Amino acid sequence: MQNSIPWDNHRAYYAVRGMVLTGFEKEVLEEVSKERCWEHVKWFAGEGEKLSGTPANERSVDYILDTLRGLGVAAEAPRFQAWLGFPRIHDAEVKVLEPEERALECITLAQCASASAEGGLVYVGGGGLKDYEGVNARNMIVLADFSKPPARPWKNYVAGVLKGAAGLIVISHAGPMRALNRGTVKSVWGNPIPENLGDVGRIPAAGVTREGGEYLRRLLEAGPVRVRVSAGGLRGFYGVRQPMARVEGREPAFVLLGSHMDAWASAASCNALGCASTLEAARLMTRFRPKLSRGLQLLWFQGHETGIMSGSTWYLDTYWDDVNANCVAYLNNDTTSMIHSTVYSVDGDPALRGFLVSTVKELAEEEGASFREPRPMYVPSKTGDQSFLGVGVPSVRVQMGHPPEADKLIGGGGGWWYHSEYDTLDKCDPEAMYMAEKAQTLVLLRLLTLPVLPYRVEAVADWTLWALGELDEAAKETLSLESLREKAEVFKERAAALDEATGDLAERCKKSAKGHEEEVEAANGCMVRVSRVLNPVNYTLRGRYDQDYYGAEYVQPIPALKGVADLAALNPDAEEYKALRTRLVRARNMASDALGEAAWLCEYAAEKIGG
Numbered sequence: 001m002q003n004s005i006p007w008d009n010h011r012a013y014y015a016v017r018g019m020v021l022t023g024f025e026k027e028v029l030e031e032v033s034k035e036r037c038w039e040h041v042k043w044f045a046g047e048g049e050k051l052s053g054t055p056a057n058e059r060s061v062d063y064i065l066d067t068l069r070g071l072g073v074a075a076e077a078p079r080f081q082a083w084l085g086f087p088r089i090h091d092a093e094v095k096v097l098e099p100e101e102r103a104l105e106c107i108t109l110a111q112c113a114s115a116s117a118e119g120g121l122v123y124v125g126g127g128g129l130k131d132y133e134g135v136n137a138r139n140m141i142v143l144a145d146f147s148k149p150p151a152r153p154w155k156n157y158v159a160g161v162l163k164g165a166a167g168l169i170v171i172s173h174a175g176p177m178r179a180l181n182r183g184t185v186k187s188v189w190g191n192p193i194p195e196n197l198g199d200v201g202r203i204p205a206a207g208v209t210r211e212g213g214e215y216l217r218r219l220l221e222a223g224p225v226r227v228r229v230s231a232g233g234l235r236g237f238y239g240v241r242q243p244m245a246r247v248e249g250r251e252p253a254f255v256l257l258g259s260h261m262d263a264w265a266s267a268a269s270c271n272a273l274g275c276a277s278t279l280e281a282a283r284l285m286t287r288f289r290p291k292l293s294r295g296l297q298l299l300w301f302q303g304h305e306t307g308i309m310s311g312s313t314w315y316l317d318t319y320w321d322d323v324n325a326n327c328v329a330y331l332n333n334d335t336t337s338m339i340h341s342t343v344y345s346v347d348g349d350p351a352l353r354g355f356l357v358s359t360v361k362e363l364a365e366e367e368g369a370s371f372r373e374p375r376p377m378y379v380p381s382k383t384g385d386q387s388f389l390g391v392g393v394p395s396v397r398v399q400m401g402h403p404p405e406a407d408k409l410i411g412g413g414g415g416w417w418y419h420s421e422y423d424t425l426d427k428c429d430p431e432a433m434y435m436a437e438k439a440q441t442l443v444l445l446r447l448l449t450l451p452v453l454p455y456r457v458e459a460v461a462d463w464t465l466w467a468l469g470e471l472d473e474a475a476k477e478t479l480s481l482e483s484l485r486e487k488a489e490v491f492k493e494r495a496a497a498l499d500e501a502t503g504d505l506a507e508r509c510k511k512s513a514k515g516h517e518e519e520v521e522a523a524n525g526c527m528v529r530v531s532r533v534l535n536p537v538n539y540t541l542r543g544r545y546d547q548d549y550y551g552a553e554y555v556q557p558i559p560a561l562k563g564v565a566d567l568a569a570l571n572p573d574a575e576e577y578k579a580l581r582t583r584l585v586r587a588r589n590m591a592s593d594a595l596g597e598a599a600w601l602c603e604y605a606a607e608k609i610g611g
Contacts, residue, residue: 021366025445028288029363032441033280034434040067040276041433045268045425052084052240052262052302052310060261060275064243064300067279071286073298077241080318082303082310083191083200084240085110085184087233092206094169096219098226104212105178109170110306111186112156112205114232117141117167121225123217127155128553129162138164141227143216145171146181146207147412151383151551153308156185160203167229168205171213175416178209182264182419184306189547190313190387191237199549204231240302242311247285247296252326253524254295255447256393257281258312258385259333260304264419269427274333275300277437281333284441285448292448294328301385305419308550312387323391328528329447330388330395331440337432340409341400343370344439348396350378350463351531355454356396359446360439369435372401378463380539382548382555389539390547392532394455398440400432451513451520452506455527457602458499460534461492464595467538467557475564478572479584487595494602498526501606519609526605530598537594560587 021029043063044050050057061077068075087108094106097118119141125131126148142159146152152170159165172181185205188196206229208216219225243261246254259274278298285296303310316323329352344364346356357374364371380386386395402410410416417423446454465488472481502523509516536544541552541559548555556562563584570577 021362024291025442028284028445029438029441031284031287032434032438034430036283037276037280037433037437038430040279041268041272041428042425044272044275045266045428047267049265049267050261050263051086051306052082053238057262057302058241061241061243064261064275064279068243068245068282071283073245073247073282073286075243075245077243079239079241080314081191081237082240082307082314083236084238084303084310085186085233085235085306087112087231089182091232093228093230094206094208094212095228096216096225097228099219099223104208104215105180106206106208106212107180107182108231108233109152109156109182109205109207110184110233111235111308112168112201112231112233113203115204116228116230117204118226118228119166121216121220121227123220124159126150127158129158132158132163139166141165141167141169141229143169143171143213143220145213147171147173150553152183153185153187154549154551154553156201156203156205157187157199157549160201161199165203167203169213169216169227169229170205170207172207172210173412173416173418174210175411177417177422178211179417179420179422180207180209182207184308186308187549187551188308189382189550190307190309201235204229206231240311242302242315243300244315245282245298247282247289247292247298249289249292249295249448251294253293253328254297254326255444256297256299256323256327256330256388257333257444258299258301258330260311260385261300262302262305264305265421266423268423268425269338270335270414270418270423273336273338273428273433277336277433277440278333280437281441281444285444293451294448296444296448297327304385309385309387312385313547316387316391320391323388323393324532327388327393328453328524330393331444332385332395332397333440334384335399335414336436336440337400337429338402338410338415339427339429339432340402340406341429341432341436343372343401343403344435345372345401346396346398347374347378349394349531349535350459351394351455351457351527352396353378354456354459355446356398356443359443360398363439363442367435370403377466379557380555382550382552387547390536390542390544392535392544394531394535396443398436398443400436450506451509451516452502453524453527455502455531456499457495457527457530458492460530461488461495463557464488464534464538465492471558471561471564474568476568478567479564479581479588481561481564481588484588484591484595487592487599491595491599491602494599494606498602498606501609502527505609522605522608526601530601533594533597533601537591558591560590
């Protein structure tokens with residue numbers, strides 16, 4: 001894709017507006033405690049595997065509640081029903097039957113069908129849709145590589161539901177030890193509903209070591225291979241407790257900070273670090289509560305690992321009105337750092353991206369540390385407790401990354417030790433954890449205290465124009481998107497006027513927001529509303545009230561219009577072409593309405609605040 005978004009303009013906007021570290025911000029950053037954070041990390045890591053509903057997980061819930069209450073934070077742990085999986089980890093079987101007999105070291109992957117299957121073996125690379133081109137996987141056993149995209153649950157959905165495979169074998173990351181990367185193959189996001197219950201793990205699925213996977217590939221290169229895969233476990237609805245608390249601000253508005261507390265195997269980097277980080281955020285923001293305009297909602301999600309985002313989805317479903325009306329940003333606090341992490345790294349929604357880059361880069365320069373620019377264009381990803389794309393809450397991520405020279409030491413995504421018994425304390429670095437905590441603290445502090453939200457609405461318009469340009473090119477004139485691009489241009493013009501007005505308002509509020517309350521309320525309300533209107537169209541297929549599947553390849557910019565590329569490849573006289581075009585026209589109408597409303601909101605707010 002060709003990128004033409006003027007990101008530098010949006011980042012420079014904040015520099016021009018004078019966002020530099022204040023005395024108060026420096027005071028808060030000095031209060032970040034490496035020692036307290038590390039003590040929490042050691043405690044959580046000491047509990048080892050903490051799958052939701054297990055005794056170790058319950059002890060962790062109590063530890064979080066006791067810590068919060070000791071800080072003077074009102075905390076609770078509501079019990080709810082979560083769809084979870086409890087795999088019989090070591091009862092799996094992967095056995096080569098032909099051309100020779102050999103049993104491989106393996107584990108069960110959670111949420112797969114409790115079954116055994118035999119068949120010919122086919123290798124499909126990462127296991128995405130394009131990897132199946134020229135491959136007939138029906139009734140076959142599919143071999144896919146965990147280190148290659150897409151995400152593991154989507155590999156399973158493609159194999160078992162879309163391609164009719166009989167079983168799935170996933171090759172673990174390469175590394176210095178024979179790690180078996182545990183995990184889940186349920187693609188259905190959150191608790192299932194009647195319409196998708198049948199999509200939950202239709203086939204047996206097992207993981208093998210990198211050595212075992214390479215052995216299977218060598219056999220395939222020599223000729224046909226027949227294997228048997230057997231796996232299983234329990235799955236269904238189970239009661240769990242989910243810790244949550246809010247550090248109240250002066251307004252109903254809040255920022256959401258969430259980390260998952262259920263974890264596989266030794267569970268140090270994933271996710272003792274995140275759980276500890278969220279506790280430290282609770283301590284810091286409680287200490288400086290009188291300065292907070294907005295509140296901080298803290299969550300330790302259950303069912304992230306074995307349920308696939310059950311806890312974050314349950315929270316959204318249950319507290320919908322509060323989230324929809326008051327949540328201004330979401331920070332996903334998962335694996336904030338690891339060994340060899342020395343580079344500040346950020347990414348997020350275009351509305352907050354310029355603010356995010358400016359804020360963390362400023363801290364990096366203050367400390368003489370490295371900073372990695374985010375990729376040129378934001379691409380939505382349905383992974384990692386991103387349950388809030390549909391409701392339209394802008395999402396951001398702050399963490400420490402590693403330099404390129406550490407790639408071989410780290411290995412695959414999450415590290416070669418990911419979700420294995422090798423994810424021990426030595427995979428965490430107290431200094432990297434401390435750096436990540438300071439960066440996140442600064443981002444949180446500004447989101448919680450700045451009178452005017454640091455959104456950049458014109459950046460959203462630029463992103464939308466870029467996405468529409470890519471889609472229009474892919475459509476090859478089979479479906480014109482010119483009307484949408486024209487509306488997006490109007491939106492951009494009005495968003496630029498709004499940004500100028502909110503920037504001026506922020507300047508006036510630097511000393512005090514007193515006397516500007518109505519203008520601030522109008523500005524913030526409009527910016528949040530634009531996000532609520534556009535994000536479901538820009539980042540989801542299933543919209544505001546449902547959830548897209550985990551790792552779904554269709555979650556790309558403006559997913560409902562993604563089919564224009566397929567349309568361009570069809571015969572215009574075919575029924576399939578005409579049916580698809582009908583659906584795409586409706587999707588175009590949906591996007592048109594959203595752009596029109598967003599443009600109106602910007603115009604209204606700019607006038608309201610005197611822009």
